[in-house]
Amino acid sequence: MTDAPVDPATLAGREEVDGPTFEEPWQARAFGIAVALYDDGAGFEWSAFQERLIEEVRRDDPEATDAGGLEGVYYEQWLAALERLLVEDGAIDPGELAERAASFAAGDRTAEEFVEGDREH
Secondary structure, eight states: SSOOOOGGGGTTTTTHSSSSSSSSSHHHHHHHHHHHHHTTTSSHHHHHHHHHHHHHHHHTTOOOSSSOOOOOHHHHHHHHHHHHHHHHTSSOOHHHHHHHHHHTTTOOOOOOGGGSSSSOO
16 A cells, blocks of 8 residues: 555546446445545545554455455445544544444444435435
8 A cells, every 4th residue: 555645536437347346336435435535635645544454454364465356345344444534533423423324234324414415305
């Protein structure tokens, strides 16, 4: 991993070559949140996120050097690293994070409130 910003343009066309970039919508959201927090300059240093991601990968497999094609597991590690970063930096309270996660898991929330555009109410 490098400390260079992620350029979404580098992902253009990848879907046509080797399948979808993300297997699940939540993976794309987790990726987007991390990139947005870094790109906006309002969030964190990319290296702070990288350190936590490396820790998450090693926690699951101390011998691991990369995700090795286990994309689902990798994005679970990505999400865990992002959550740790946001909690440790004080961006969100751990209780609030747990509450929100439970709401999504129970189907009580869908993130519609964060989507811009035409919505039916």
